[in-house]
Amino acid sequence: MAEQTLANHSDRLNAINIYPVADADTGTNLYLTVRAAAQALADLEPSDVGVTMATAGRAAMEQARGNSGTLFAVSLAAMAEPLAGAQRLSGPLLAASLHRAQLRAWSALSEPMAGTILSVLEAAARGAASVESVFNGDESNQALAETIEAAVCAAREAVVLTESQLGVLSEAHVVDAGAVGLLLILDCLRSVIIGEPLQEDLMDGLSGYKVQDPNIALTMPEQDGVEVMCTITLTPLAAAGLRLELDGMGDSVIMSAVSEQADPTGAYQWRVHVHVPAATLALEAIRAVGDPSNVSISALSATAAKEAHELI
Template identity: 30%
Template sequence: MLPESLKREVKEINAEKFKQMLLVATNVLKEVENEINDLNIFPVPDGDTGTNMYLTLSNAVEEVENTTEDSVGIIANNLAMGALMGARGNSGVILSQLLRGLSDGIGDAKVLTAEVLADGLEKAANKAYQAVMKPVEGTILTVSKDVGRRAQDLADELTVAELLIEAVKEAEKSVLKTPELLDKLKEAGVVDAGGKGYQMFLTGLLQGLTSDGAVITTTKGLTGKKIPDRKEGRTESEFGYCTEFIIKGARIEDDEFKEILNKYGDSIIAVKSNDILKVHVHAKNPGLVLEEGLKYGQLTRIKIENMSEQHEERLKKEIESEVEDKQLQNLDGIGVLAVAAGEGLETIFKKLGVSYVLLGGQSMNPSIQDLLDGVNKVNTDKVIILPNNKNVISTAEQIKELTNKEVEVIPTRTIPQGVTAMMLFNPEGDLGEVSSDMKEEVEFVKTGEITYAVRDTKIKEIEINKDDILGLNEGNIEVVCNDYNQATLDLLEEMVEEDDSLITIYVGEEVSDNDKNALIDSLEKTYDEFDIEIYDGGQPIYYYIISVE
């Protein structure tokens, strides 16, 4: 904190100091990313509020960190634009709106004063509320509103430094009150994750203001993990064994493990979500890499390929993919972009007529820029977007304002809803009529999902332990057990109704052939009068995705 003697002296903040505050705020969000993720009400692998807010802010700060502008207003405007394009998930979209409102309040001010900051914080809250169709109190919206009001009440009495201190205090108090306003937070015993994220953003700004300059002054390397383009910079030294595996219960951070892997190979990717660490490395001796992984947890989904033998086949596939992309870019009528993860699901959607499948979904929410790039790859003037995940819908809605194309978003919350919507897709029809028909069809499908718990919790008197298998019916936890096949059968008992006749199962990447065949046998015996369809979806996170119609 600032020494008492300096609080009254810091009456304005210039552009360079404001940039430092934003950089530090980004680093603070990175430090608390997992802590915020763990505030997720449901114990399932999620889109991760902390991750989405951090990646959104990272993208925003990249837009300003190298600017030489000496105006706080210009920096704030660039920040808002970067946040918009980098926004991921619901929390990221709301954060981008908060930053847009902050920019509106700052206006063209060259320096930040208490009055300017108060206007920015108040307009940030107003902008966020406007962006949400049905605002819910006890969330990040409430926290931003409380902070904005408090800032306006004190703007005439305090310096900008003192005002920011009070804003942080108000955010802390407001976050602690969120369970009193939202019953599901109280039941889960957590505060609102988005509100906590906003509190930490303001805390980061304050830390940046009080810093003596000894801070990380770049966001490079902090903005997410990008897989290198295999067509660029390929040399013979890269050939060896492509080694991939997952460490469950990982007792090491991704950056630390990457340092360890540096001595074994290159093209290293290590991405951690909760206690799951996914690893990719090109190594001459994969056995040594696996030994290192065993030191920090249980290994699963081990995949080793001889890259020299696979090189020609991969080049062939890349060429075929490029040809396919070019063909997709010459469509007439209406094109469709669908969000999905898993080779099987990608194939299914393309067979149904989807023009472009964007990798993403649960725990992998695409950014607005990702979606916009995807829309641009569909060379039609009319595009339908299928988000296929509730946390991607609000991101997809932003695309309408960012392109000259006519865009309709079908608010599909699940993969089965997306598949069902495509049954009514007519590429030659009227965009309004086609999208309306697709939206109506979505309501006739029921979705079940089999996943796992990432933490201990209690929901509606149900005791849940970490690693329990969970059965979700329309997103609600209805089954808890220790076997994903049994969970599937138990969940179907809850889902199937008298008029239903079709059960479709999309099998995830972690399910063995033996388990899949055992499930098929059980389904055929129990639901002998039903049509049963089984597809290899290859999706992560979900052992099975279930559709009942």
């Protein structure tokens, strides 16, 4: 359901995608990331909730696209951890999963910012926790329904606030695209849990989200540089060193372990994301510490497209 919903909304999400760069691809990136997770589950044999979520999370992490796609993938993988061994989802487990997800997402970014998908994830976790504190461990379907309802309601309020939390969004009079994308995904989860359709009025009143609103991303100045993404196996110490080096040469640095399982040498698989002036800068640093896979280079401007194509 989330895959189809994001496909339906991708054009509008792209149109308001101006932070951290106006590259008009947030909707597309979230759709492709969710599609990777959905495809991984297509042939999965019925199993416990934790295995299902972990499988989806790993697939999303390995194929994540863009800032928002990467942060969503990090969140999805983190949500699986409290669900290990669970045969069904409950209110307490959902609250714990959302809490774990927001902690992991905030820590994955070198410079996390309020007014983004992070704020919405945090609000959803807070909304779920408020219900859990009232129901106090109740694992009934009613408690689960109220937990997801509270999470979506809090997320919707957080999306509205994004416009006032980031200067570039305030000036453009739009809400954050990644934040809206996460809200749509959460409403898909709500729909599945309680067996009701998606909320038709969920997007009403969100600045810049009417179909007739202009494509604000097209009016923004051209962005320099490229986005480099890859998966690489490193020890935690080596990963910390790579993060520090990437922080020094670019921005929008996201690094998170794909899973909590280390190989025999104590190394983990990491998903890496960074915006840099030139792809060679990041690739040299990455290849100096390991052998990257799933390498993706996307131009943040038309002038960088030729280099991105040549280096992939």
